[in-house]
Amino acid sequence: MQDWKAYRKGYVRICICADSPERFLNLCAYHKIRVWNLMQKGNKLEMNLSVKDFYGLKKICQKTHTRIKITGKYGLPFFFYRNKKRKAFFIGIFIGFFLLAVLSRHIWNIHVEGNIHNSTQSILRYLEQLDIEHGVLKKELDCGAIAEKLRGEFPNITWVSARISGSRLILEIRENDNIYQGKDKKEGRACDLVALRSGRIVSMITRRGTPVKKAGDICTKGEVLVRGTLDIQNDSKELVRQEYTQADADVFIEYELEYYQEFPMKYRKPVYTGEKKKGYVLQIGDYCLDTKRKASWKEFDTITSLKQVRLTENFQLPVFYGTSTDYAYQTEIFTYTPEEARERAKKRLNLVLESFRQKGVQISANHVKIGIQNGICRAKGSISVIEEAGEEVPIQIPEQPTERNTDLNE
Numbered sequence: 360m361q362d363w364k365a366y367r368k369g370y371v372r373i374c375i376c377a378d379s380p381e382r383f384l385n386l387c388a389y390h391k392i393r394v395w396n397l398m399q400k401g402n403k404l405e406m407n408l409s410v411k412d413f414y415g416l417k418k419i420c421q422k423t424h425t426r427i428k429i430t431g432k433y434g435l436p437f438f439f440y441r442n443k444k445r446k447a448f449f450i451g452i453f454i455g456f457f458l459l460a461v462l463s464r465h466i467w468n469i470h471v472e473g474n475i476h477n478s479t480q481s482i483l484r485y486l487e488q489l490d491i492e493h494g495v496l497k498k499e500l501d502c503g504a505i506a507e508k509l510r511g512e513f514p515n516i517t518w519v520s521a522r523i524s525g526s527r528l529i530l531e532i533r534e535n536d537n538i539y540q541g542k543d544k545k546e547g548r549a550c551d552l553v554a555l556r557s558g559r560i561v562s563m564i565t566r567r568g569t570p571v572k573k574a575g576d577i578c579t580k581g582e583v584l585v586r587g588t589l590d591i592q593n594d595s596k597e598l599v600r601q602e603y604t605q606a607d608a609d610v611f612i613e614y615e616l617e618y619y620q621e622f623p624m625k626y627r628k629p630v631y632t633g634e635k636k637k638g639y640v641l642q643i644g645d646y647c648l649d650t651k652r653k654a655s656w657k658e659f660d661t662i663t664s665l666k667q668v669r670l671t672e673n674f675q676l677p678v679f680y681g682t683s684t685d686y687a688y689q690t691e692i693f694t695y696t697p698e699e700a701r702e703r704a705k706k707r708l709n710l711v712l713e714s715f716r717q718k719g720v721q722i723s724a725n726h727v728k729i730g731i732q733n734g735i736c737r738a739k740g741s742i743s744v745i746e747e748a749g750e751e752v753p754i755q756i757p758e759q760p761t762e763r764n765t766d767l768n769e
Contacts, residue, residue, distance in 0.1 A: 369434030377425035468671035549603035552585040555748035558614030568606030629688040
């Protein structure tokens with residue numbers, strides 16, 4: 360702090376030559392003249408002192424017969440004096456401070472942390488609907504209202520903290536993970552459980568309702584598997600009434616899918632020649648500047664790598680820069696060997712089987728055969744799969760007749 364104060368007011372570094380330097384320093388201390396960075400070089404002393412104190416050395420120098428030489432001038436007063444003709448420099452400083460003061464009144468970075476299920480971009484898009492975006496004035500923001508609206512828009516957000524730090528709006532979020540667990544089922548409605556597929560039932564566990572089918576039975580699509588009606592009987596096994604419930608069961612059905620794929624043994628493939636042309640790309644909005652010269656090749660691939668200019672982590676400008684490279688190639692015809700063709704057909708089949716597994720479908724049998732004939736590789740056959748295939752269908756409950764008590768004396 361003291362160094363900045365001296366720099367602001369200006370100070371000089373002097374070299375003194377005196378017969379009695381001790382007397383000179385004692386008189387400086389007596390007159391409260393502060394010196395610092397005192398160094399001895401031979402029979403001379405060098406020191407720093409303020410401009411104001413420098414002008415108070417005249418009488419001390421006369422008494423002690425001391426000669427003074429200024430070796431350096433430092434501080435803002437001397438800086439401005441040396442650059443007094445550089446008007447553009449000082450105008451730039453003034454404009455810089457002015458812009459800093461103006462821009463500091465705005466929000467230039469919206470930081471979201473703690474979110475897992477709700478992406479940062481979805482939260483930012485919702486804030487834009489509320490006119491809260493990069494560049495908004497700080498005085499127009501109500502942190503309490505922002506937190507309340509976020510909780511109302513995103514049901515799984517249980518806690519939000521919104522605060523302003525400098526030119527940043529910081530949103531700290533806590534989410535409820537349990538909201539995504541389990542399926543959203545409407546409880547209490549009366550419904551049957553019907554088959555979504557035609558096939559053989561391999562497993563059936565009934566939790567509510569009256570089962571119509573059992574494991575090992577054959578069912579057709581749309582056939583009722585579990586009824587949502589319960590028959591209430593008396594001791595004589597006579598039907599007294601029927602009650603309705605929501606049929607609930609885990610039903611796994613095995614069925615077959617037909618599979619067919621083919622591709623020619625000959626195929627076209629690009630062979631790169633090694634020639635390439637590289638240039639730089641600058642894109643501003645919809646306008647693009649490419650310094651690469653047009654390629655003379657008929658066939659080539661272009662690979663463009665662009666980076667977007669960011670002012671903050673979530674504030675991006677519509678300005679891109681990067682490189683663009685053309686790679687020349689020639690198209691040639693190749694032929695699969697039988698081993699390569701079968702391997703390619705197996706890879707295609709495995710991709711289909713893997714997509715079933717990712718959906719929770721079990722593969723019980725694979726009857727696909729791969730053959731090559733007349734320059735065509737064919738894979739055909741059937742795939743046996745096991746899938747949970749039960750669907751709820753609402754029951755139309757008949758209206759019960761209204762009982763009426765008749766008064767005999769009426």
